[in-house]
Amino acid sequence: MTQDTWNFIFIGITFVVYIFIAIRSRAASTQEFYVAGRGVSPLANGMATAADWMSAATFISMAGLIASTGYAGSRFLMGWTGGFVLLTVLIVPYLRKFKKFTVPDFLGDRFYSNAARFVAVVCAIFICLTYIMGQMRGVGLVFSRLFDISISLGVIIGSCIVFCYAALGGMKGITYTQVAQYCVMVFAYTIPAIFISVMLTGNVIPQLGFIGDYIKDGAENAVPLLEKLNGLNKELGFAQYTGGVKDKWDFFCITAALMFGTAGLPHVIVRFFTVKDVKAVRQSASWTLAFIAIIYLTAPAVGSFARTNLIEEIHNQEYKSAPAWFTGWENRDLIAWVDKNDDGKIQYFGDGAAFAGKPAFKLDSDGESLRGSYNERLLTNDISPGRNELFYERDILVMANPEIAELPEWVIALVMAGCIAAALSTAAGLLLVLSTSVSHDLLKCIVKPDLNDKQELMWARIASFGALVVAAYFGINPPAEFVAKTVAFAFGLACSSFFPTIVLGIFTKRINKEGAIAGMICGIGFTLGYIIYFQFYANHQDYWFNFLENGTGVSPEGIGFIGMLINFMVAYFVSMLTPPPPQDVQDMVESIRVPQGAGAASDH
Amino acid sequence: MSDTHDSKTYWKQSLKIIAFLLMIWAFVSFGCGIIFREYLDAEMPSVGGAPFGFWMAQQGSIIVFVLLLFVYNRLMNKLDRKHGYDQEGSL
Numbered sequence: 299m300t301q302d303t304w305n306f307i308f309i310g311i312t313f314v315v316y317i318f319i320a321i322r323s324r325a326a327s328t329q330e331f332y333v334a335g336r337g338v339s340p341l342a343n344g345m346a347t348a349a350d351w352m353s354a355a356t357f358i359s360m361a362g363l364i365a366s367t368g369y370a371g372s373r374f375l376m377g378w379t380g381g382f383v384l385l386t387v388l389i390v391p392y393l394r395k396f397k398k399f400t401v402p403d404f405l406g407d408r409f410y411s412n413a414a415r416f417v418a419v420v421c422a423i424f425i426c427l428t429y430i431m432g433q434m435r436g437v438g439l440v441f442s443r444l445f446d447i448s449i450s451l452g453v454i455i456g457s458c459i460v461f462c463y464a465a466l467g468g469m470k471g472i473t474y475t476q477v478a479q480y481c482v483m484v485f486a487y488t489i490p491a492i493f494i495s496v497m498l499t500g501n502v503i504p505q506l507g508f509i510g511d512y513i514k515d516g517a518e519n520a521v522p523l524l525e526k527l528n529g530l531n532k533e534l535g536f537a538q539y540t541g542g543v544k545d546k547w548d549f550f551c552i553t554a555a556l557m558f559g560t561a562g563l564p565h566v567i568v569r570f571f572t573v574k575d576v577k578a579v580r581q582s583a584s585w586t587l588a589f590i591a592i593i594y595l596t597a598p599a600v601g602s603f604a605r606t607n608l609i610e611e612i613h614n615q616e617y618k619s620a621p622a623w624f625t626g627w628e629n630r631d632l633i634a635w636v637d638k639n640d641d642g643k644i645q646y647f648g649d650g651a652a653f654a655g656k657p658a659f660k661l662d663s664d665g666e667s668l669r670g671s672y673n674e675r676l677l678t679n680d681i682s683p684g685r686n687e688l689f690y691e692r693d694i695l696v697m698a699n700p701e702i703a704e705l706p707e708w709v710i711a712l713v714m715a716g717c718i719a720a721a722l723s724t725a726a727g728l729l730l731v732l733s734t735s736v737s738h739d740l741l742k743c744i745v746k747p748d749l750n751d752k753q754e755l756m757w758a759r760i761a762s763f764g765a766l767v768v769a770a771y772f773g774i775n776p777p778a779e780f781v782a783k784t785v786a787f788a789f790g791l792a793c794s795s796f797f798p799t800i801v802l803g804i805f806t807k808r809i810n811k812e813g814a815i816a817g818m819i820c821g822i823g824f825t826l827g828y829i830i831y832f833q834f835y836a837n838h839q840d841y842w843f844n845f846l847e848n849g850t851g852v853s854p855e856g857i858g859f860i861g862m863l864i865n866f867m868v869a870y871f872v873s874m875l876t877p878p879p880p881q882d883v884q885d886m887v888e889s890i891r892v893p894q895g896a897g898a899a900s901d902h
Numbered sequence: 903m904s905d906t907h908d909s910k911t912y913w914k915q916s917l918k919i920i921a922f923l924l925m926i927w928a929f930v931s932f933g934c935g936i937i938f939r940e941y942l943d944a945e946m947p948s949v950g951g952a953p954f955g956f957w958m959a960q961q962g963s964i965i966v967f968v969l970l971l972f973v974y975n976r977l978m979n980k981l982d983r984k985h986g987y988d989q990e991g992s993l
Contacts, residue, residue, distance in 0.1 A: 364960075375961075376964070383927045383971060386974065387924065511951060524956075540943075550932060553932070580974065584971035584975055591968050891913045892912055
């Protein structure tokens, strides 16, 4: 069977499963649409949350990022898992006890004001929209690469599938499809890793192969894999794989912003409203982190294997005898080679990019690529002076892994199905928060409180259709540079708005509406201002808060952490200067602090 | 029913559990993975082939996070039982 047939079979089967689940679990009430009737088992919810959390970016790009940055890639590993510890012990059990549907619900009631609710809704919509654009784009990319269709058509197909189960089934439909998607993802991620680990280190468990010995040069020459990689990096003029980062303080802030941001992402928080009680929330959150950890512990292994393989198989190799995957990805524009010294060999060095910008291939009048003397594709880019001759897109490291390891075609098809599952599951979760924000938080709670359940449900479906159209539009016409830069927005915003405000709302009774609103506005205002200034206006990188000698200051990626501290301080001082919240709100806070019953104070 | 519950003590003890877990959380990630990383790389035995601080940043901290949450579950369930908050299904 050909690769195409396998791809069709795998992706076809997964889609049939997703749609079948969607039809089985149609939501009949808002309770089912928003929180799946609160009857999901902790284990199933754990898997669903893990799938929801791991986006196309995590699945495709993270290992590649770690491979090319080494130690500096740890910020994602620690940030995106450590956030779940905060989320579990500080936030979700208490919000579940509050028994409402959304995060703005909590902030609106806790700070007894529709203004707080409104600020929260705007933040939630903004965070989810910036996030969902990248997902739809990812779906489109994978489709177009697989089936040779245009990216636009890929985005539209993906949107239709998501709409099927997100709009019909609501949270109920999403949850059970996400369970299936997690299973696809975990196999797609670990199976190629296992094969490669056996090849490089002889260890069946890739997570352990990472710290094991590199045995490809024979058992008597075994050296630790990381030592081998450091040696290779050094030889080629790259920074040490296990080396340090430029500015520790900036690195600290970025890791912190990712952690606190994770704990404040609304589409992750609402997932925990679907289980039975507070005890189930705690259990479910632990399962979630365990499921995520399976993939996150594999990622550094995949990164280090991929880098070792890449250098060993490519550097100083004749182009003519380069492995098939190399030319395959070259034909798909993701690898490019310029023979600077005219020796017919591929040289890969750490002295900068081989040429300026992304590869632009020379085409003849029929649109066919022009080939050089070794049959390589010719480029029109300006060639850089360094010795490096190789360009590759980091993202291919995960997708090319099975080919590098010469695994059977079905594994490659599985990886593709995994990529799509990762993008679809995250998109669906975000879509749900978007539609809930409009139908529940805006319409039901602020604009038209007299909506009945049926009408609200209808509005939720209309809103999810609207949100999907917007997301698909941006998926087809991405504000190019913008998407990559807005990821910093999503985490920065969640970190400087939701996390501190929710935590203060639960852990202090004294914080009142004036404090919370002032804190949110100052935190978001500062973070947004800083990011916009440095990403779009300033043409320099002299960041502020530069405390270290030879430091770089805090980059926009990490500024959410400073924004969070500002939010905390402003909220505290403003609350101290204004009257405390009314008694019934204080009673409410008392009652969410205990897992059952109404709490001591509101026992009337 | 809340007569039998001492929600103030319950809350104080949950805060203690949370503070304890978050101290470990910060120590393994920000401490071992970032601040004391070079010191640990140099002074501690390496984990397999990986320097200790580097390994903490890439894998060790994640393993500790997972363990922390399972410990959190145990401690909180024990606390719930002690204060009578463990009746099935009554929220």
